[in-house]
Amino acid sequence: MASDALLFYAFAAAAVIGALLVVTQRNPVYSVLALIASFFGLSGLYVLLEAPFVAVIQIIIYAGAIMVLFLFVVMLLNVPREDAAEWDRSHPLYRPGAVRAVAVLAILMALQLGWALSRTPGMSTGVAEDRAAASSVADLGVKLFSGAGANGPGYMFAFEVTSILIIIAMVGAVVIARKRED
Amino acid sequence: MPIGHYLVLSGLLFCIGAAGVFLRRNLITMLLSVEIMLNAVNLTFVAFGRQLGSVDGQIITFFVMTVAAAEAAVGLALVIALFRSRESLNPEAFTSLKW
């Protein structure tokens, strides 16, 4: 149990620090890399939650495909560093008005979160204590490709819709990013 | 680990992502911040799924990832198109419709 807690905090720290670096780095290449580090932290958390398939998919799809796409675009546009305007050399996070607004927002969110957590029962029971893990890849597949039935909603229809979404996104990306010949 | 820990962590990540979207002025970093927010939500889904002993949480995660992939593809295509027209990634550069 102690080692579990240690791992949780290590992975959580990786995820949070990575996310913080994404937001604070000026250079988009470093932001992308920090986000990959963050994804590895999250992937470790998924392993702790006994969802190894999600953990690996997280690496393959997010870190391996989506982030490569981001890196590709960053490199293609070759706009490292400055995202501040010409007249503004301060750190991109330092904007008085925005900082104030976001600070208020953050306090509100933290308050709501604390309130919600304090009023929800069962918050301190362990995640993995009373129920067996349902994490085998076969279980996932059966559930994903079954229609609505006795054991809850099936996801087949949603899955098919997703494939249409992907096609639309693909066509859209090609059409939008294509060079206009006029 | 208690489920509360996972929820707090997820909330923290979501806040970081939201702050990134609001504060940064670089379209690519803003898209990255959106990814952080999506991942924060994924974490809650998997944690709750584990607590309830069902695979539904993990399945929702796949859908979120698919949407994230679609969003990244279209978003980055938009970024490329915008960069072509203005040579900048600062959202404040794209104000030709604003008076």
Place this chain on the structure above:
Amino acid sequence: MSGIIAFLTAPEFIAYATLVGVVFMALQISAAVMVYAERKVSAFMQQRNGPNRVGPRGLLQPIADIVKLFFKEELRPKAADAFLFSLAPIISVTTAFLAFAPVPFGAPTTFFGLLDEPMALMIADVNVAVLVIFAVASMGVYGIVLAGWASNSKYSLLGGLRSSAQMISYELAYGMSLATVVMMADTMSLREIVGQQSGYWLGVIPKWYIFPQFLGFFVFACAGIAETNRAPFDFPEAEQELVAGYHTEYSSMRFAMFFMAEYINMVTVSAVAVNLFLGGWHGPFIPPGYGWIWFLIKLAFLLFCYLWLRWTLPRFRYDQLMSFGWKVLLPLATVNLLLTAAGILYVNGL
């Protein structure tokens, strides 16, 4: 304290540590051997002698190369991004070593009775091993892309861009060819996939997946060669166009790390192909306890094919590479996936 000592001196721990050490060293040595083999094979194919000065028949050439690389000056362009420039080769070589971890290379053994329980000859027995290898392989592209970007040189950047585009394109076909085998074997653990390939059909044909999955093997081989950036898919470093592509600016040990990563990746892809399609350590004539000999034979054959292809086929044009990946390989993999699914349904019944 005594608990730790008991743990460290337990036969299981020692055996495991030895296994890890042996695999680590073997991968490094395989890179050196591959360099020598590549030069000798290319020389043979071009009717030259190849390296023949250092040691008998040039056998010590790899060692001379290593010594040279060790003592060369470490150069870094002034405009390069210092941190990423050093990080990139590390990522490359780490992912190369990591990808071999879930690959089994022999039947479970007790090391001649030293252990009570037989131990599987693999570093990490993961139940989603196929996906883990896929994931680690998809991480390897970062080394190349970052090297290309951090060098701050046009040729390097072009190499990095090509690499990322090529990787994304061929990963799809790669994943689909993996999926067909996973469907046939009904498991994602490489150990179990290999286990299902023992025995014979009709008493003569070994139950290797290459026979029902010939298309899958073809797709896997093409995509695997593209993933490891070898000719005829070696665009990230195409020397006639890009000087040396992503590692133009690298020298000394950093260059050696890229070089080593390339050869270790070849070994890993071949090892995965052996496990998925060629029956792993199973084979006739050799008792199962020495299955690793069969594994090495098959591995050596696939590695030779790698070299053979490189010195036989010319490089594609870049647009040919893309259209081959998207218009030939991906549809082929999809059709193969559908056919396999239909076949499995037909055999097992709806």
